[in-house]
Amino acid sequence: MENNKNMKFHVRDCALVRMSTGFRAQTLREFKECIERVPESSIYHHFWGRFLQPQFDEPEYNNDFAAWVYHSLHEKALAEKLSVIDPTEFEDIESIRQELIERIEDYLFEYEFVPGARADEQFYFVQSQLVVLDTGLNLNEPKDLKEAVPQMSPGSIFYHFIDARRRTPEKTNDFSAWLVGWGKEYEPLANSFKQMDPYFGSLEALRAMIHQECIAFFNGGNS
Structure with a gap:
C-alpha cells in the first residue's frame, strides 16, 4: 500500500x-x-x-x-x-x-x-501460498475506515494487518501505511494500529479492536 x-x-x-x-x-x-x-x-x-x-x-x-x-x-x-x-x-x-x-x-x-x-x-x-482477491471495496478517505472495518472479512484483516508486515517497507500494517500519507492529523490513529499485537487472539477480535480505535478517533473530534 x-x-x-x-x-x-x-x-x-x-x-x-x-x-x-x-x-x-x-x-x-x-x-x-x-x-x-x-x-x-x-x-x-x-x-x-x-x-x-x-x-x-x-x-x-x-x-x-x-x-x-x-x-x-x-x-x-x-x-x-x-x-x-x-x-x-x-x-x-x-x-x-x-x-x-x-x-x-x-x-x-x-x-x-x-x-x-x-x-x-x-x-x-x-x-502455504497466499491467494489475494479484490473485494471491490475502496476507501476514499480515512474516515471511511470506521464504516468499512466491520464489513471486512477475516481474510481482509489478515491481509491488511498481518501479511502486510511482510510487504510494507516499514513492516507495518496497510492501514497505518495509508494513514501516514494523509498527514500528521492521522498519525495518532496510525500509531495506535502499529501498537496492536495481532498474534495472541483471533482475526475477529483484531477487527473489533481496529474498529474501536476508529470509533474513538473519529468520534473524539480528531476529524
Missing part, C-alpha cells in the same frame, strides 16, 4: 493454499533438523496459518509447533516454551527459526531421552 495522500485504499481479501514441503518428523531431534531446513514459508505458515483455518475451539497453544510437541510428544514444558514465542517481536522469519532451534536444543541438552511420537502422529511440515 503506497503512502500517497488522496490515494484510494483498495480492500483485498485472501486465502491460504496449503502445500507439502516433503519434510516430516517423528522425534524431537528430527523435528529440530527439519526446522533447520524447511523453507521460510513453512515457518510462517505454522505460526500464522491458523488464523485463516476454521477453529472449532480455543487453541491450547499459539502455533503448530507447540501444539504438536504437547499433543504428540507429551512434552508440556517445551510446548509452553515454544508457545510463548511471539513472531511480531522478531525482525524476520530466520530470526524466528533460530529461536525455535535454540529452545529445542536447550531442551535436548537438558534431557538425555529424545521423545518421539507415534507413527500416525508425525509432524508434517507444510507451506
